[in-house]
Amino acid sequence: MGRLALNDLIVDVPGRGSGRPLALAIEPGQIWGVLGPNGAGKTTLLHTLAGLRAPRAGQVQLAGRPLGDLGRREVARRLGLVFQERSDGFPATVLETALIGRHPHLSPWQMERDDDIALARDALARLDVAHLEQRLVGTLSGGERQRVAIATVLTQAPQLWLADEPTNHLDLHHQTSVMALLAEQACSGRAVVLCLHDLNLAAQWCSHLLLLYPGGEACWGPARQMLVPAALERLYGQPLSTAMIDGIPVFVPTR
Amino acid sequence: MRSLALPLTVLALLGALALGLAVALGSAPVGPSQLGAVLVGQGDDLARTLVLELRLPRALAAFATGGLLAVAGALMQVLLRNPLADPYVLGLSGGAAVGALLAMLAGLGSVLVSGSAFAGALLSTLLVSGLAHGTGSWTPSRLLLTGVVVAAGWGAVVTLMLAISPARALPGMLYWLMGDLAYARSPLPSLVVLSAACLLAIPLGRSLNVLARGSLQAAALGVAVRPLEWGIYIAASLLTAIAVTMAGSIGFVGLVIPHMLRLVLGNDQRLILPASALAGGTLLTLADTLARTVIAPEQLPVGVITALLGVPTFLYLLHRSR
Helix, strand or coil: CCEEEEEECCCCCCCCCCCCCCCEEEECCEEEEEEECCCHCCCCCCCCHHHCCCCCEEEEEECCHHHCCCHHHHHHHHHEEECCCCCCCCEEEHHHHHHHHHHHCCCCCCCCCHHHHHHHHHHHHHCHHHCCCEEEECCCHHHHHHHEEEEEEECCCCCCCEEEECCCCCCCHHHHHHHHHHHHHCCCCCCEEECCCCCHHHHHHHEEEEEEECHHHHHHHEEHHCCCCHHHHHHCCCCCCCCEEECCCEEECCC | CCCCCEEEEEEHHCCCHHHHHHHHHHCCCCHHHHHHHCCCCCCCCHHHHHHHHHHHHHHHHHHHHEEEHHHHHHHHHHHHCCCCCCCCCCCCHHHHHHHHHHHHHCCCCCCHHHHHHHHHHHHHHHHHHHHHHCCCCCCCCHHHHHHHHHHHHHHHHHHHHHHCCHHEEEEEEHHHHCCCCCHHHHCCCHHHHHHHHHHHHHHHHHHHHHCCCCCHHHHHHHCCCCHHHHHHHHHHHHHHHHHHHHHCCCCCCHHHHHHHHHHHHCCHHHHHHHHHHHHHHHHHHHHHHHHHHHHCCCCCCCCHHHHHHHHHHHHHHHHHHH
């Protein structure tokens, strides 16, 4: 299954000390939020978890096997990554973009079949971008492109989702519906890791949190235990006011 | 998805038509009925010699060269994630030109000129890949910059050699530099290489499609990026080297053909690569036929024709695409 274990992992952020090794396991059904200020290494951590970067020390295990032992294709069948930044060198339509999510599941000689296209269409509909199917991705708004990127990973259908600020560029309604989609993925036995900047989304949706401090220090645990105002104020160097709404803490930065 | 069969069939028919025109036209025209007779092994001796020994090998060589250049261009564009890349952008034709001109200066025969051009092309490929590799990072922009600078260096060497060459050697050198199919006689090996490249495009095409979205995205979707990039680089260099060796440096086929096809057919490499082979071959066959016949019995360098056709077409496409 999609269990991801970090065994004394030290992420290789250039020019930084090693800090505290990460030793934790991301289990199916959990939603992990990664919080930290700019440059704390959140994106680098996600790329390391996806096997796109080598760690400085330690190991990442996916379903009990070291990431390096699994081929890239094998990893891509189980683990999907929503990137924070996207480049598109060549024009491509929204449907073609979502369809590349099927790449790891098809053999080299196979063309995309009707059920692959149906999966992609379902994913686009789930993200509210089905009406843009034939549009070129380059002509979409930032929020629409973000939703197409998430639809691509939904088409990929991994056991483990890694998402780098998935609510970037999204309006309030779509922020909530994307978080609901990820929660639904977790409920159906998949695991989710998110980098987030929004403490309130983290408080509302994440089951676990990992706080990354700029110097490489880190702490982690169930969300309820991690959402301590003093720790969060130290994380961002920003005073916060806290309120409770419907039993969920809400954080507002104070001037 | 779009069907591959229809556009490829249309392009193959156009290619056959261009080849037919190329063997029919010339100082002594061969009519359709005579052509048909020759192709089934009959017809008179003059027509047989004209078609089978003179025009068909040259037409096939033109077709192969155009196809190789267009496929190499399409591959380079995916490798560098840059729709404006062409097969020569990494300095390959410059290396080949220096090799060819050196052999001509030494008074060597055409076989050795070809061999020397091939060696120059490979040397340039190794030079650019070695320098771009540098201290480890191997990014498309770094490869592109290295190639452009090495190409500028080769350009200076070519100019220097032209400046110090004896006057009687100059016409041959200039014709080589502008592209010339007059000495291309054995198209079979290059046709085989071209077919192999198109066959490989089918299983590799989807990986190339993903790679065109960026190397990180491709890696996240299960593509072994580094081996694939090296494979594309070596394949494109080899195809270009074969084309340059056969016909000198012919511009614009490798740039314009993939670009035009993408505008019409989209950007699925499983379609674009074989389509580039057919369309590039067709264009160069037609251009070479024009080069032979416009001011017959004199011949124009075919590179001039492709550039004269290619420059306005490309400017038009660029203008239209905003």
